[in-house]
Amino acid sequence: MSNHTAAWCCTMILLMLLTGCEPHAPSLTPEASSVRPLPAADSPYRPAVHFTPPANWMNDPNGLIYHDGRYHLFYQHNPKGKTWGHMSWGHATSTDLIRWEHHPVAIPERGPVMAFSGSCVFDRNNTSGLGTQEQPPLVAIYTGHDGSRGVQDQRLAYSLDEGQTWAEYDNNPVLDIGLADFRDPKVFWHQPTQRWVMLVAKAKQHIIQFYASDNLKSWTLMSEFGPIGNPDVNHWECPELLHAPIINRTGERAWILQFDLGSHGPAGGPGSAYIVGDFDGQRFTPCSETGLQWVDHGPDFFALQAFNDAPGDRPIWLAWMDSWIYAHDAPTHPWRGVMTLPRKVSLLDSQHGPRLIQSPLLGTTHSLFQQKGPRRLRPGVHPFREVPLPDAYALRCAWAAEGAERYGIRVHEAGDEATVIAYDVETSTWSLDRRNSGLTSFSPAFARLFRAPVRDGKPNPGEGQVWVVVDRGSVELFASDGEITITARVYPTAERRGLSFFAEGGKVSLNTLELHAFASPTDHPSSSTTISESGRQGG
Structure with a gap:
């Protein structure tokens, strides 16, 4: 038995003991067009x-x-x-x-x-x-x-x-x-x-x-x-x-x-x-x-x-x-x-x-959705329903304000519960708000909003490329072409978690929208798109 196989067996036995589930053998044959589920978690936030x-x-x-x-x-x-x-x-x-x-x-x-x-x-x-x-x-x-x-x-x-x-x-x-x-x-x-x-x-x-x-x-x-x-x-x-x-x-x-x-x-x-x-x-x-x-x-x-x-x-x-x-x-x-x-x-x-x-280095991913042409959003919340969301995904988008005073993204969304990423046009500030992100009561310091100002003098500061990496218990924001980052743990309580976009005070144009799913441990690189770094793709 190889070292890798032995390690896999030990991991599966531990997982079986923790979850009560039977292990499945790893696939040796890649499926070119499928996105396999990511590994099951032994807690909802693994x-x-x-x-x-x-x-x-x-x-x-x-x-x-x-x-x-x-x-x-x-x-x-x-x-x-x-x-x-x-x-x-x-x-x-x-x-x-x-x-x-x-x-x-x-x-x-x-x-x-x-x-x-x-x-x-x-x-x-x-x-x-x-x-x-x-x-x-x-x-x-x-x-x-x-x-x-x-x-x-x-x-x-x-x-x-x-x-x-x-x-x-x-x-x-x-x-x-x-x-x-x-x-x-x-x-x-x-x-x-x-x-x-x-x-x-x-x-x-x-x-x-x-x-x-x-x-x-x-x-x-x-x-x-x-x-x-x-x-x-x-x-x-x-x-x-x-x-x-x-x-x-x-x-x-x-x-x-x-x-x-x-x-x-x-x-x-x-x-x-x-x-x-x-x-x-x-x-x-x-x-x-x-x-x-x-x-x-x-x-x-x-x-x-x-x-x-x-x-x-x-x-x-x-x-x-x-x-x-x-x-x-x-x-x-x-x-x-x-x-x-x-x-x-x-x-x-x-x-x-x-x-x-x-x-962010994203490794091997599958493209789940790629928007064709700009999407103009009126004031309000606009749910994303085009494809089911995986447990972990990377979202790439670019915006242009058309009168909006504030716009952004709601991730891990379930009713009023969400982690909210927003750009404020007047103050040229990105923010991440986890005050209503789910479980927050374990610490009085947890339920807060965090801000990051875009540097002075940058033209159209809210319109640079934005990446958001979402996992079961975390959100990482890369805004203004990677100059602004905000990283936060979150603990959503709902099993089904949605995604939406919003605008306040006017319209905003969502010019770019891409959704990428991370590969599972058994995916073969030749069957996937590799994003070696955000914004740069290769086969």
Whole structure:
């Protein structure tokens, strides 16, 4: 029996025990024109296409890397329960970032030391000496949270079998400055200087430190960034540094320094911020015309990390789709924690400086509906009844206001219950309203409306391309051609959930409308349309 078959059998047995359903063998023959149902959920909010652990607690993505044709997703995991604690590294792999194979815990809690967040690199030249030239190692660099000493330090673990099993480095820790809040190392190979670079957060001091190493074991402090921004934020963490293309300046790139704020985010709680600048291999220097900006304006986007060694010209990152304000109260079982869809990252040069552009990676999808010609909507609510809605789908649309003061989309709709996405013409603001989205009473902070203003000076700011990704328990909005994103968890109560469009105060023209269904795990890529990134299609 192959490893893949064994994993499938174990998964089906677990599903049978949880649901009382008999498993069905996976199909080996693709059906060219059908859209198969997505996997059944063991709770109404188990996502169809977003990553979740099979059971128990999950928060930050860790160790993201593309290696030997597979994406590795490690994550903060409690293997003993569905609340935070006993932090270890869970592990899953994928070839398409949508369909994931679960693996055993990679880096467990050891005695008083929990395995906090970190990153993973492929040491192809065996600079660490932890492998050989013929068998170079994967090396994880993570924070050890030592409860016995009350400090956080940086540690190594390594794998010589493509990430399936891991060993601790004998001389851990490799970096210890005696701080209680010193965490989340992001490590990458800096080609111009031919050395490893580490970013790590001095969380309470609002400082990102930059270290260098020739061998991943001995680290030298090069520089610091911060403090900057609101001094009342309770901490910084999860730093990331990317070199991204500027899409309207051919051949040019800039560096994006990203880190997470533990409070005072755009939705009132935690949030992800970024600043654009230059990195010379030693020091990050921000652009003079930009300050801290928000990666996402929703309540459920945190602990962002990019994949090391990802193919293509644009970096790929994803985040934990939840909030520390209510994550422990989320009404899901036997698991807690969801990841966003992966997003490709680029920059757009504007009169106000470089701006972040994000495009959802949708994997293999089937086109369910494509509107032919504009649809002019009068004031009111207009239900979409052209095709049945799957559990998870991606909606692409483009609008032109013809007198409307406000217009948008109602998803997960059942009577008065809906999550409402709207554009306000007068204020040039997108919003996501989950105040009447379904189950909200588990936290007083949940039932709220979240806004994201379109940048000043953009012509016809509400008329750019919009993508909405809907899953059983989440909504991700990508508006203004990817410049605006709002990410939110939702808990609809109705079994049948509709979709409608609306206009207020005048007419609006819905010029583009496409509905795409995600492929099931047994779909064959040759039978489907692949949307490798939003708005760009290929066979």
